[in-house]
Amino acid sequence: MTSTMPTAPAPTLEGTPFAPRWLAVPAIAGAALIVLPLIGLATRVEWAQFPALVTSDAALAALALSARTVAWSTALVVILGVPLAVMLARLEFRGMDVVRTVILAPLVLPPVVGGLGLLYAFGRTGLIGERLTLLGIDIAFTTTAVVLAQTFVALPFLVFSLEGALRADGTRFEAVAATLGAGPWTTLTRVTLRRVWPALVAGTVLAAARALGEFGATLTFAGSLQGVTRTVPLEIYLQREADADAAVALSLVLVVVALVVVALAYGGATRVARARVASGRSS
């Protein structure tokens, strides 16, 4: 069955589109809404000064901080998000829907609200923060706070991408692995996660991108101290009036990073998924 299945997508007959032609009008308008601002940004870049603008002390400090904090928060997202997604997808427990809804919240909450919440949980007078302060640990307005804020807003992206993939994949292969003698940990790492790898990669990349762009929660919970909590988005916001050219230059850096990362990861994930659909029906 697999040997005769064409690997290329089935050709569609020209002149017989499967969607109404007029859909093109709102579709193009939608694409323009997203593309035009990016073009607008590019037209404002002072190309001559660009290298100097993105290597100023403030810009370099912000870029270095963003790189560091995004690396940490992405790692945290994976370490915490994978178990969370597996729990939600594989265990049946009372109140699971409630848990899922609450975990979804950061996706729809204004980030500034999340920042306030973080402050009242981990801040000096917060729920846990008070006890942490007694132990000599201060989180608010430190680099740790930046990482927490980024993790808070980015976690749901991974959890929901992965949970959906786990549910769609089902438990058939896990059952096979179990009867072959594989314990739960071996099954999870060698079978389950390998099967949902594209979703794990896509979810991680989305989460990293979201962490990189985090602004509201960071500003509220971590403040804006150069080299400590002032990430690239905060630096852009600060420079926007003082030095618009610097803000635009940094913005362009973020745009390029975002496009490259999404293209690589999403392209890769889609290719893997397509290859699996094309060749893996029987497996």
Added chain:
Amino acid sequence: MRLDCSASVPERAVAARITVESGRTLALLGPNGSGKSTMLEVAAGLLRPADAHVTLGGADRVLCQDATAWLPPHRRPVTLLTQDPSLFAGMSVLDNVAFGPRAAGHGKRASREVARDWLDRVGAADIANAHASTLSGGQAQRVALARALATRPAVLLLDEPFAALDVDAAGHMRTLLSTVLADLTVVMSTHDVLDAAMLADDVVVMHDGAVAERGTRAEVLGRPRHSFTARLVGRGLVRVDASTWTAPRPSQVSLRLAADLPESSTAEDTWHGTVARVEGHDDVARVWVDTDAGDLVADVDPLIIDRRILTPGAAVACTVASDVETYPA
């Protein structure tokens, strides 16, 4: 190793007990939905009904499940092969087969050594380095068999191992199994009498979630005592008297219209009945007849038979050849 598995699964309307002795192959014969797969899932530990009892072995037995005990599937020395090979994508064929030994804690090199050996035995050594997703259905099922055997299971469970294969591949697989299953303890579910006839030592017939009958292959398939079993093996089944059955083959029964029967004929080997249904089998018409003593089935040549006989509801007289065996109920 001996397997004793009894379970009651009300959600699936299944309540049955199956046992297989060490070194023997048991065929679990029945149509889809008769509870075969449910019993295998209980034995493998993939299904955990409240009321089940699963043990392996005799004196030094391994208790898998009872009212309090529960051994998870990966700790049971039992491996299940389903009709879907379910090879792991993203791994070579060799690593698929090495998966069991690896999971058992053997090193990568030693596991691959074992895997290569099993691939050789199932005749798939040449595709060891192929990607699992590139195989044909028949190849994949061979590899899945090697993967199951490489775990050295005390009991091998096969759930409809040929159901997803085309006729050629199923034939090859059947031949292969007849050689590799020789010394193993095996439970194989199937809806095909041929599988049971070719591969099994013992047969359990399942019908509507319960065991209809059980015994050695020759006893169950050759001397059916349940109308359902007789239908599966394509034979009629009638009571000759209170304590004797006979199960003639379709070729051993001849039909004629009841109206054509000479009035004087009251021979013992003639049963009166009505035609229940007519099936096409190659170039013959297979006619199933309901009689007071049970069902009879006859193959007739549609080119020369009186067409009225091929009509459901027709009153017919069935004559059974005199050399057909009768056996105690």
